[in-house]
Amino acid sequence: MSIDNAIHKLSTVLGEGLSLSKSELEAHGASETYFPLAAPDAVAYPTCTEEVSEILSICSEEACPVIGYGAGTSLEGQSQAPRGGIAVDFSKMTRIRQLSQEDMIAVVEPGLTREALGEELRATGLFFPVDPGANATLGGMAATRASGTTAVRYGTMRENITGLEVVLADGRVIQTGTMARKSAAGYDLTSLFIGSEGTLGLITALTLRLRGQPEAITSAICAFPDVRSAVACVIDTIQLDLAMARIEFVDTATACAFNEMAGADMPACPHLLVEFHGSETGVQEMAEMFGDIAADHGGSGFEWAARREDRDALWKMRHNAYWSILQSRPGKTALVTDVCVPISRLAEAVDAAIADIETAGLFGPILGHVGDGNFHAILMIDPDNPDELAAAKSAAESMVSRALDMGGTATGEHGIGMGKLHYMEREHGAAWPLMGDIKNALDPKGILNPGKLVAQD
C-alpha cells in the first residue's frame, strides 16, 4: 500500500487525465490565504462519476489520501494536500445534467462555477442565489456549506440543495435526497455531506433548488455614524420582516479600500449595502420603509440603484472586496476571520474585533453578512514575517473566543479546513467526538482529505 502504487494504477486508468507536472502540483497545493504550500503527489482530472469511483477504489486499496479540488478558492486550506496524495480536480466535470424549469431544479456537476451557472440560467427566468465572494465551483460550495450576501433571504447551500450524488471512500456511488422539494425519508444524508469538506465522500452531482427571478430589484448604499447604529438598523429591518435579499456591512477601512481600489466615493464611515427583491411596488415600498428605519439610526447619503448596471457595479465591488483589499497592500497575504454571532451581540462583536485589530497593530478591514450575524476581518500580513502571522492569529483567536462566549460559531461560511481545526473541541464540546465516530464509520481508512475538519483515531 502506497501513494506510488496508487499513482501507478491511476495512470493506467486515467492516462492523460493524471498529471505529475510540478507546476500543476504546486498550483493545487497553494492556498488563497496564509497557508504554506502543501502539494499533492498527483492531480487527477476525472470526466465522469465512474472515473471518480475508480480513483477512490484504487486510493482505498492503496490507503492513499484523496483531496477534492474545485476552484481552489477556499480560505482555510481545505484543498491543500498536507499529507500528499491525489488531488481530484473537477474542472472537467462542469455539465448541467438536467434543468427543469417547471420544477425549478438543476442537476449540475461539481466543477461548474456559480458564475457559469448564472450565465446558463439567465434566459430561463430562474437563478441560483448562493453567492460567495469567489467564483467558486458548486461542488466546492456544497463541500464547505458556503453562503454569501443573499443567505439572509435565500439561505446557505444547506437550504438550496435537495440531493447529491456522492462517491464514498471505497468507490461506491450513492444518491442522497430526491428531486422533490422535501423528504422525511430517514437520515438527512444530504446535509451530512454538505459542509463535510471532502472528508466523507466526493460530490459528483448536486440537485440545486432554483428561484424565480424577481420582477423588480433595487439596491442602495447608506452611510452610518458608527457600527452600533448600522447594526441596530439591521435588527429593526429584520424584525419588520422586510423581504431583504441582501444586507451587507462594510466598516470604515473597507469603505476607504473601495474608494482607493474600486473608484468608489464613500465617506469614511461604516456603511450598509442593501438589496430588495419583489414586485415594482413592493420593492418601492420596502425601500421607503428601510429608508425610514435607517434615518432613525442616523443613516444618510442614500444612493438607490434601480438600474441593472448600477446594481451590478455595486455588488461586483462588494464581491471583489477581498481582492481589492489584497491589492491595496502588495506583497501581503491575508488571514480572514469568519465568526458568526447572535445578531443581538453583533455590534459588540464588531467593535471588539476592531479593537483587537488595533491592539495587534494590523491593517484589517471588516465586512460581513450582518443579516446573519456573520462578519469577516481581513487581517493583512507579510507572509515572511512570523510576528505578523502570530499577531493575526492572536487577534483571530480573540474574535473566535468572544463569538463562542456569545453563543456563536468560529465559522459562518468558510469552514474548518486546517485553519480552524483547533477551535472544534471548544465549539462542539461533547459533540466533537461524534464527528470522529461518523468519520470512522464512513471513511475507516482515513483517506478522504486527511488532516482537515475532523480528528480521526
Place this chain on the structure above:
Amino acid sequence: MSIDNAIHKLSTVLGEGLSLSKSELEAHGASETYFPLAAPDAVAYPTCTEEVSEILSICSEEACPVIGYGAGTSLEGQSQAPRGGIAVDFSKMTRIRQLSQEDMIAVVEPGLTREALGEELRATGLFFPVDPGANATLGGMAATRASGTTAVRYGTMRENITGLEVVLADGRVIQTGTMARKSAAGYDLTSLFIGSEGTLGLITALTLRLRGQPEAITSAICAFPDVRSAVACVIDTIQLDLAMARIEFVDTATACAFNEMAGADMPACPHLLVEFHGSETGVQEMAEMFGDIAADHGGSGFEWAARREDRDALWKMRHNAYWSILQSRPGKTALVTDVCVPISRLAEAVDAAIADIETAGLFGPILGHVGDGNFHAILMIDPDNPDELAAAKSAAESMVSRALDMGGTATGEHGIGMGKLHYMEREHGAAWPLMGDIKNALDPKGILNPGKLVAQD
C-alpha cells in the same frame, strides 16, 4: 441485562416519574392510524435533561429499548413500542428556556406543543411557522422532520432549527449547532438528528428560528374544474416568485367532507386554499396577481378572507381535515399516504392516486401541500377487515412506487416509523446501508426506538 432490571433501577431514580399503569402503557402503545397496539413496559416522565441522561445510561447498561414520546400524533407508528421497553414521555419538559426577540430565537423543551408556543409568542410580534395538522410537540416535530402548510414559504423543521440538545444512547448530553443563524463548523449534526425519529438520540431542547409576524395577511379559497388546472395554477404562482405563505390543495372528496363535517359550503370540485404574507399593499397586489393566474386556469368562486377570524376558521378547517374525515366514517381508521414528487409530475400523481383509490374500492380523500409537491390520501379502512387493510396498503404501494419512479420520495413529512420501512431500500439504493452504518456508530446496542426507520445488524 433485561428490561425488568432497567425498570427496577429507573423506579429508584424516578420514583413517581415512572409509571407501570396498564392504561398509561396502552395509551403510549397506541397509534393514531392503523397500527395495532404495541405497548411499552413502562412510561418515564423526566422533568429535566439530567433525568433523560440517567434514563439512557440505565437503559444502555441494561440493553433496554427506549422510545421517545411527544404527543403521540405521528402517523407511521413512530412512538409505539413493538419490542417493549421504556417510553420517555416529554410532557413534563415544556419550558421555554430562552426567548430572544432581538435574535428571533427561542430555546424550548421537546414537550412544548406548537400551539402552546404560538400562544406564548403571540404578544412578541414573532411566530414559529411550522404547522403540521396535529398539535404535535416541537420535539416530535423535529424528530420526524415535520412540515405543514407553510413549508412552501418558511421551510420544514430542517430549515427552522439552528441547534439541538440531544442525549445520546449512552447518556452523554451534547449540544449541536449554535445560537447563530448559520455555521460551517464541521458536520451538520443538527440536521442528522432532525428526522432521525429517536433512533440516534433523544432531543431535550431545540433552538428555534422565529419569524416576524407579517404586517398583513390575506387568505382565499378558489374552486377549480379539475386537479390539473389547480396544479397548473400552483406552478405558475411559484414561478412568479409570489411570497405565498400557504398554497394547499383539497380534492372533491375533501371539499365534501368539509361541507358535511365542518359546515363549509364548497362546490363539489377541487380547491386551492392560499395565503399571502406581506405589507398591506403587498398582499393586495399578490392577491390580485394570484387571482389573474387562477382565472387563467379556470379558477372561480374566490373568497378572500382578510379578517383574522375568517382566516383562523379557514385554516382550522384545513388543520382538522384529518379528524373531520375520520369522524365522517365512524368506527373506521386511516392509512395516510405522504408521497412528495417534483411539481411538474404532481397533477399526474394526484390523478393516478385517485384512480388507485377507486380501483381499491375505498373512500380516500386527497389533500396536500402542493407548493412542495406533497400530498396525502386518507385511506379509510375498517380495522377489523383485513381485506380493506390489504387494499389500502396496495393502493399506497402503488402511489409510492409511482412517486419514486417520478424522482420523488415515499414521505414528504410523516417519516418512516414502521409503516414505510420497507420502502427505504428502494428509495435510497446504495445509500441505504450508510444509514445503518450511522445507526451502528451512534447506537451500537440498538436501544433507541428499535424497529423504526433504519435496519441494524
